[in-house]
Amino acid sequence: MATFELLKTTEHSIRLGRMTILRNHERKILNTPNCLACTARGSVPHLTPDSLREIPVEALEITLEQFLDVQPPPSSLFPNGAHKFFNLEEYLLFFDVRDPGELKKIPFNTDKFASVITSQGIRKITPDDYVKYVNSYNPEMFASLSDTITAESPSPKRIKKSVNRTLTWLDHALANIKEGIHVFGAVVGHDNHEERVRSAQETANRKVAGFVLNGHDLGNTSKERLDILKTSINHLPKDKIRIAYGIEKPADILRGILEGIDVFDASYPSKMTSAGKAFVFSLNNDKWDTDTGCSQHINLLEGQYRTDYQPFIQTCKCYACRNHTRAYVHHLLNAREMLANVLLMSHNLYHYSQFFKKIRESMEQDTFLQFAEQFLQRYGEEEYKNDHEVTLENAEFSINQNKTEHNSSF
Amino acid sequence: MKSALVWKVIARCSTTKARVALLTLPHGNVDTPVFMPVGTQGTLKGLTPKQLEELGCQIMLNNTYHLGLRPGQELLEEVGGSHKFQNWNRNLLTDSGGFQMVSLLKLACITEEGVNFQSPHEDGSTMLLTPEHSISLQNSIGADIIMQLDDVVSSLTKGPRVEEATDRSIRWLDRCIAAHKKPDSQNLFAIIQGGLDPDLRRKCVEEMVKRDTPGYAIGGLSGGEEKDIFWRIVTLCTDLLPDHKPIYCMGVGYTEDLIVCSALGIDMFDCVFPTRTARFGNALTSTGTLNLKTSKFSQDFRPIEEDCDCLTCKSFTRAYVHLQSTRETVGCHLITIHNVSYQLRLMRNIRNAIAENRFPQFIQKSFKDLFGGPDRYPEWAVNALKSVDVTLLP
Numbered sequence: 001m002a003t004f005e006l007l008k009t010t011e012h013s014i015r016l017g018r019m020t021i022l023r024n025h026e027r028k029i030l031n032t033p034n035c036l037a038c039t040a041r042g043s044v045p046h047l048t049p050d051s052l053r054e055i056p057v058e059a060l061e062i063t064l065e066q067f068l069d070v071q072p073p074p075s076s077l078f079p080n081g082a083h084k085f086f087n088l089e090e091y092l093l094f095f096d097v098r099d100p101g102e103l104k105k106i107p108f109n110t111d112k113f114a115s116v117i118t119s120q121g122i123r124k125i126t127p128d129d130y131v132k133y134v135n136s137y138n139p140e141m142f143a144s145l146s147d148t149i150t151a152e153s154p155s156p157k158r159i160k161k162s163v164n165r166t167l168t169w170l171d172h173a174l175a176n177i178k179e180g181i182h183v184f185g186a187v188v189g190h191d192n193h194e195e196r197v198r199s200a201q202e203t204a205n206r207k208v209a210g211f212v213l214n215g216h217d218l219g220n221t222s223k224e225r226l227d228i229l230k231t232s233i234n235h236l237p238k239d240k241i242r243i244a245y246g247i248e249k250p251a252d253i254l255r256g257i258l259e260g261i262d263v264f265d266a267s268y269p270s271k272m273t274s275a276g277k278a279f280v281f282s283l284n285n286d287k288w289d290t291d292t293g294c295s296q297h298i299n300l301l302e303g304q305y306r307t308d309y310q311p312f313i314q315t316c317k318c319y320a321c322r323n324h325t326r327a328y329v330h331h332l333l334n335a336r337e338m339l340a341n342v343l344l345m346s347h348n349l350y351h352y353s354q355f356f357k358k359i360r361e362s363m364e365q366d367t368f369l370q371f372a373e374q375f376l377q378r379y380g381e382e383e384y385k386n387d388h389e390v391t392l393e394n395a396e397f398s399i400n401q402n403k404t405e406h407n408s409s410f
Numbered sequence: 411m412k413s414a415l416v417w418k419v420i421a422r423c424s425t426t427k428a429r430v431a432l433l434t435l436p437h438g439n440v441d442t443p444v445f446m447p448v449g450t451q452g453t454l455k456g457l458t459p460k461q462l463e464e465l466g467c468q469i470m471l472n473n474t475y476h477l478g479l480r481p482g483q484e485l486l487e488e489v490g491g492s493h494k495f496q497n498w499n500r501n502l503l504t505d506s507g508g509f510q511m512v513s514l515l516k517l518a519c520i521t522e523e524g525v526n527f528q529s530p531h532e533d534g535s536t537m538l539l540t541p542e543h544s545i546s547l548q549n550s551i552g553a554d555i556i557m558q559l560d561d562v563v564s565s566l567t568k569g570p571r572v573e574e575a576t577d578r579s580i581r582w583l584d585r586c587i588a589a590h591k592k593p594d595s596q597n598l599f600a601i602i603q604g605g606l607d608p609d610l611r612r613k614c615v616e617e618m619v620k621r622d623t624p625g626y627a628i629g630g631l632s633g634g635e636e637k638d639i640f641w642r643i644v645t646l647c648t649d650l651l652p653d654h655k656p657i658y659c660m661g662v663g664y665t666e667d668l669i670v671c672s673a674l675g676i677d678m679f680d681c682v683f684p685t686r687t688a689r690f691g692n693a694l695t696s697t698g699t700l701n702l703k704t705s706k707f708s709q710d711f712r713p714i715e716e717d718c719d720c721l722t723c724k725s726f727t728r729a730y731v732h733l734q735s736t737r738e739t740v741g742c743h744l745i746t747i748h749n750v751s752y753q754l755r756l757m758r759n760i761r762n763a764i765a766e767n768r769f770p771q772f773i774q775k776s777f778k779d780l781f782g783g784p785d786r787y788p789e790w791a792v793n794a795l796k797s798v799d800v801t802l803l804p
Contacts, residue, residue, distance in 0.1 A: 041733050043740040048747065049725050050461065067733075074708040074729055087725040119737065307485060319458070323497050327489070331452065331481045338456035338739050 002140075002182045002209050004241045008363055013260045016363040019210075019241050021092060021140045023180050028092045028140065029058065032241065033257050033363075034356045035266040036061040036094055037349060038101055042075070042086040045270045046338070046345040049087050054319045055350045056357070059092035061265060063099045064133065069120035072133060082137035093139035094184075096212070097125060098148060100245040101267030103216035105150045111165060114145055127169045131176045139181060143212040143243075144170040146186035150217065159192045163199045167206075174207060182209035184243065187232045191218055196228070200235035211236055213261075215246030222252040226259055233260045250281055250296065250355055251380045254372040257359065269348035273341055276301045276333050278312040278326075279351040281379060283358045296379055298326070300344070305330040318350035319343075412593035413624035414554070417656055421765040426798035427648060427675035430764045433656055435554040436595050437493065437501040440468045442656065442677040443760055445668060445753045446503060447685060451476045452496045455685045456743045457750070459498045465720070465751050466758075469501035469554070471680050474547050475510035479530060483550045491552025502553035503680070505660075506544045506601075509562055520561055522578065541585035545598075549591050557627060558586040560601040565633035565640075572605035575630075579603040580617045587621060599658060601629035602647055606639050615650040625656040628676075632661035637790035641670060645797060648675035665694070665756060665780055669773055670794045672760050684753050688745040691735040694752045696779045700728070702745065707732040720751035770800045777802055 001022045008016040017032040037044050037057040044052050044060070062082065067073035078085040082093055097116060098104075104117040113124040127145050134142045147165035149158060166188050173183050185203035189196030203211060213232055219225040229244060236242060241263065247256040248268035256264065272279065281296035298305070298312070308330070311321035320329070320343035332340035362368040416434040423429065433440040447454055447462075448471040454462055462470065472492050481495065489495045492502055511518045511525045518527040524540030541559040548556040559582050561575040583600050590598050600618040604610030618626065628647045631640055644659060651657055656677045662668065663681020671679065684694060691703035695715045700707070702714075713723040714731065722731065722744040734741030763772035773795060781787050784803050792802045 040738050046739050048743050078711055334480055335451040337451055337453045339453040
């Protein structure tokens with residue numbers, strides 16, 4: 001059984017919520033606003049289970065396309081379900097076909113199947129097989145299959161077809177899914193206002209537990225993206241939970257929350273980790289507890305951190321900040337040692353989840369608007385300016401070999 | 411010379427030369443025979459110091475050559491050494507840097523002064539690593555055990571060069587002892603050279619034992635020489651070296667080698683093999699290696715090893731590790747955790763077997779598990795064990 005309660009809500013779209021899922025006498029809770037930790041082949045990138053458990057995440061997203069190179073995926077044949085297979089028993093699991101962190105360009109979908117990109121190339125997944133696999137993995141939640149459009153400037157006809165197909169596949173999922181697995185309806189409609197409204201309304205008419213909106217590839221800036229998603233959100237019932245992909249940066253998340261989004265994907269911490277960066281944005285308005293001015297992150301590859309013997313954030317309680325220095329992580333990155341990513345990911349995901357905790361606390365204390373305003377004032381401008389920053393930086397890791405400094409003592 | 415360790419033999423095998431001892435170093439106790447995993451650049455391949463501690467690791471290696479390049483001596487001096495820099499509060503051992511010079515750098519040239527090598531700065535300049543410089547670097551790194559700079563020649567080298575290297579290693583030991591500034595907190599080990607020549611080995615042991623260092627290493631082996639000669643040199647050295655000091659056999663890490671060399675009286679081992687092979691998807695087990703990258707494990711829902719209590723085996727199936735090992739760093743971490751755990755467990759089992767005076771039976775069973783049957787036992791191991799009265803073949 002799944003319930004979503006709005007503990008506090010205002011006309012400013014503030015939604016302090018709690019989703020409770022009760023299965024086999026086990027109660028799991030997702031406090032919202034919150035994020036879904038993202039996984040690569042079923043594990044949070046770089047983190048072994050003991051390291052993950054140092055981070056207060058409540059739910060994880062598992063991307064099925066990463067398993068579809070062989071069908072049925074061997075892991076779906078494991079008799080005891082995904083929680084056990086991935087060693088994530090205490091967490092809520094949310095399955096989707098597509099990666100919340102990026103939308104891979106696919107050739108085409110038909111009425112019978114959707115195309116997915118796997119590590120071994122293009123594969124097809126039928127609505128039937130999808131539900132079959134999900135039934136076998138047995139997560140608490142999953143997103144219904146959507147007819148995703150990755151072509152540039154699709155025609156209104158194509159968008160309409162996508163809405164219809166996605167609804168058909170949702171009906172199929174609702175009819176065939178096992179009891180105890182909650183269906184989230186994919187709300188689509190690309191950038192077409194009418195179709196977004198229709199998709200939202202039609203999906204809302206069905207017995208879904210919540211909604212999933214994929215913001216990737218919509219609009220050129222995060223503002224445009226949010227404006228497009230807003231069209232759908234305005235036509236969704238207030239009492240159901242909304243998940244959105246592609247709204248990643250802290251300031252954008254605050255804006256997304258103001259538009260009524262409850263849950264975001266946490267792929268941003270992984271992206272920052274791959275770029276050698278650590279979050280340093282402050283969670284405290286009154287007393288900025290970081291020394292980094294208006295920067296939200298620091299690039300540990302930079303020479304200035306070579307002899308910087310403080311943690312990423314002095315007051316941070318994550319494993320990396322409690323035990324290691326910026327200088328050490330700088331060294332690890334230069335030496336191309338994997339522990340650099342472990343420590344960066346431990347910190348980035350921890351800090352990201354603390355950001356959501358801070359948001360929920362401020363809602364409880366009726367100071368959210370003040371917190372958001374001050375945060376946006378301090379960091380908001382930078383967000384809009386550097387919308388494409390992260391994708392560019394992802395290329396950095398392979399390049400930085402040339403930047404490696406030699407500091408020989410011989 | 412001064413020593414910053416306490417060496418206490420707790421049990422001796424009544425058949426072989428194996429012994430169990432407690433080695434107390436500045437950063438805590440080490441139970442021997444011990445395998446020391448290699449954390450070349452101040453980190454053990456993706457594992458956090460906490461994970462390594464939880465695995466029960468009491469001593470790890472760092473490489474002087476790498477740490478000298480980066481983060482560099484000045485920074486290590488400023489931080490207060492490698493323990494602090496990497497937040498590892500247990501013991502460290504550093505090598506001299508000489509082995510890397512010779513093995514990694516093609517243009518290394520050895521003179522009486524030291525090892526001349528091409529600078530990694532790619533500006534064409536050359537640099538010189540002297541015994542004094544190696545010790546100064548190791549003093550800054552601050553490991554609990556440090557190694558003398560030795561004149562390393564390939565174990566396949568023959569002729570006068572071997573004798574020259576042996577004599578020079580003895581002279582360099584004197585220079586290292588003279589240069590060592592922290593004998594109160596760091597133990598300098600001599601390295602026995604002499605190639606595959608028993609007479610040179612004898613001479614080297616004799617001279618180095620006169621220097622009375624806190625412990626001794628056997629160097630110049632594991633370089634591709636025939637195993638049947640390798641073990642004879644090892645057993646010769648353990649016969650000649652003083653009984654009241656730890657003996658370290660450098661670069662040894664395969665299961666059968668660890669078992670045989672323990673039986674020949676070796677106390678300490680190191681090797682990059684278990685952690686390096688993990689990155690290629692190879693998991694070590696008592697019945698041999700599993701390459702988890704191969705697709706036959708994609709539906710294998712057993713743990714890597716049934717009776718292993720490591721984080722990986724307690725949490726995951728082979729199928730999961732297979733899924734991760736082909737692409738994600740987590741796959742590497744999980745196999746590394748298992749392999750380090752495997753090595754430490756193997757050494758614990760060896761110690762228990764010696765302490766309980768059932769080491770010969772332990773050896774027999776381990777070989778049977780590992781190789782399947784007597785027809786597959788390596789001949790050198792059969793010979794080596796026979797020399798210490800353990801019969802592998804009926």
